[in-house]
Amino acid sequence: MTHDAAPSPSAGRRFRAYTTKHLDELTARAGLGEAERLAVRAVATVLPFRVNSYVVDELIDWDAAPADPIYRLVFPQADMLPSSDVSRMADLLRRDASRKEINTAANEIRGRLNPHPAGQMDLNVPTADGTDPLEGMQHKYSETVLFFPKQGQTCHAYCTYCFRWAQFVGEPDLKFASGEIDHLVEYLHHHPEVTSVLFTGGDPMIMGDSVLRRYIEPLLGVETLESIRIGTKALGYWPQRFTTDPDADDTLRLFEQVVASGKNLAFMAHFSHPNEMAPALVQDAVRRIRDTGAVIRTQAPLIRTINDDSAVWESMWRTHVRHGMVPYYMFVERDTGPQDYFAVPLAEAYEIFRGAFANVSGLARTVRGPSMSATPGKVCIDGVTEVAGEKVFVCHFIQARDPELVGKPFFARYDEKAVWLSDLEPALGATRFPHEQGPREDASALVGTAHP
Structure with missing residues (x-):
């Protein structure tokens, strides 16, 4: 059989992933203030975040973000974890704690989330x-x-x-x-x-x-x-x-x-x-x-x-x-x-x-x-x-x-x-x-x- 792909605005684009290092920029695009963005980054130290250019450019309605369902499907939300855990991780990020200290705290929280x-x-x-x-x-x-x-x-x-x-x-x-x-x-x-x-x-x-x-x-x-x-x-x-x-x-x-x-x-x-x-x-x-x-x-x-x-x-x-x-x-x-x-x-x-x-x-x-x-x-x-x-x-x-x-x-x-x-x-x-x-x-x- 012949596999002929129809033209598409997204056809031919190379895959580009966005990770936590892009999170502040992307959540700002969604209209989140500085404190809200920090809380989202705090959640992302515990739970994984990864998105790509197709999802960002083709699926998310940025005019509706952060309420857009696809945005909520892929972006961490500030209230996904108990407020005490979010505050703890946000404090570590705010004072630029070491990666070891952040990982230790994140792993302790993960252990309470029934990972398996x-x-x-x-x-x-x-x-x-x-x-x-x-x-x-x-x-x-x-x-x-x-x-x-x-x-x-x-x-x-x-x-x-x-x-x-x-x-x-x-x-x-x-x-x-x-x-x-x-x-x-x-x-x-x-x-x-x-x-x-x-x-x-x-x-x-x-x-x-x-x-x-x-x-x-x-x-x-x-x-x-x-x-x-x-x-x-x-x-x-x-x-x-x-x-x-x-x-x-x-x-x-x-x-x-x-x-x-x-x-x-x-x-x-x-x-x-x-x-x-x-x-x-x-x-x-x-x-x-x-x-x-x-x-x-x-x-x-x-x-x-x-x-x-x-x-x-x-x-x-x-x-x-x-x-x-x-x-x-x-x-x-x-x-x-x-x-x-x-x-x-x-x-x-x-x-x-x-x-x-x-x-x-x-x-x-x-x-x-x-x-x-x-x-x-x-x-x-x-x-x-x-x-x-x-x-x-x-x-x-x-x-x-x-x-x-x-x-x-x-x-x-x-x-x-x-x-x-x-x-x-x-x-x-x-x-x-x-x-x-x-x-x-x-x-x-x-x-x-x-x-x-």
Whole structure:
């Protein structure tokens, strides 16, 4: 096939990243005063900041900043952390403290932000002899392995809500990644129950074609593997990756190679707001990816101040369907980082989801949510109802560490303030949730164990 890119005002521009050293200049452009800019810089000493020229020039409405949703999506906010922490870091910056002193204070604050939610660091799979864990690989659900390629542990820009923020703050102890694709291939050969591999990070599409190819091509010979997934925000933050970058065509040919091998290539695109789909360059990138035979599925978390409105999600899902993409997930903001700032109560999240879901066609109702990626699995809030005189949340596991729990409804007491699974209590006289009763032995042995 011929990969012809349509002209675009942004086509051909070289990638330029903006980091904390540019933050004061950019926040001044948003109209922030000196004290406000210092508070934002203080937050950015704790949480990561990175944006690029495409997001700055094409996506942010600077006349609407700092209220613009894309601005809020990528720029730290002064109230994302407790005021005492912001004041502490601002004082250090004001008196030009040493980098060591700033890092020590920042790390202490980070430690209180649950940098590894859902037991992420405990999910690394063991080596074939069952001893040391294989770094950068996680096996939480029987059919899926997550792989964190070493060269993909950054992004074209960072989302302020990102639950993997700990990967980006420069602390080695908070990172997990692997450059050993051979270890993954060996693991898959010993675990035929794994039918899908998800490349995640960071963002795997930060890698050039030659590096990406070194990770993907060895998987094409694993017969038991049915699908390869790539989790990425590149369509929203740098669509040039698939249109005018020097290796854009080579990357698309790699996608074609995956499809030609008989495997599904699932392109897991993160779109947080409809404005990310507005530029023609994005729409062209979507078309080019779909032309390879890859399937684009879309997902994002529900985030207060950015997309906590049914109309926003309805618009987003309709736009995705119009361009041939498949709405996949609405996530609940994870219990990490500035969750208190971004979280939407589960009761409100359900109403936002239902409001959007009710106004789209069946083609968009492939989407699931609101879903919490919690320690025992992905828990979906299906509704709010009354059973035996008690108001309850109706829930079910979309995925679970114990496969026996998948698809079975369970109930939690209604709590208008609850924002996460740990805030919920069993309903209808139960003292424990199903996932708190312990997995079956054969289920617990299924995931993340060494081969015989």
